Amino acid sequence: FDEMAEFMKERVLAGGPLDSEERDMFSAAFKNALTGRRHAVRVAVQVMNAEEQQSAVECAAGYKSKVENELQEIVRKVLDLLDSHLVHTATSAEDKVFYLKMK
Secondary structure, three states, X not given: OHHHHHHHHHHHHOOOOOOHHHHHHHHHHXXXXXXXHHHHHHHHHXXXXXXXXXXXXXXXXXXXXXXXXXXXXHHHHHHHHHHHHHHHHOOOHHHHHHHHHHO
């Protein structure tokens, strides 16, 4: 889904409003890019809480930190696209509401 999110980012930056299908693809691409990473964070937390070996706990904590940074970057990218391109170029009230709800 990272490739799909990157493609949709390029489409937004190319200019022009998104039609309803592109809008749904934009939303789905970034939602799915986040979902797997959020699950990975939950698993890392479970490992940190369940493991008794310090090395495993440190490894899980490092992985959790890395994935959280990736999550923050993806969210930052989506918010930037919404703020700088999509909200103000929305052609209908429905489109504008959709983008504002994503924020």
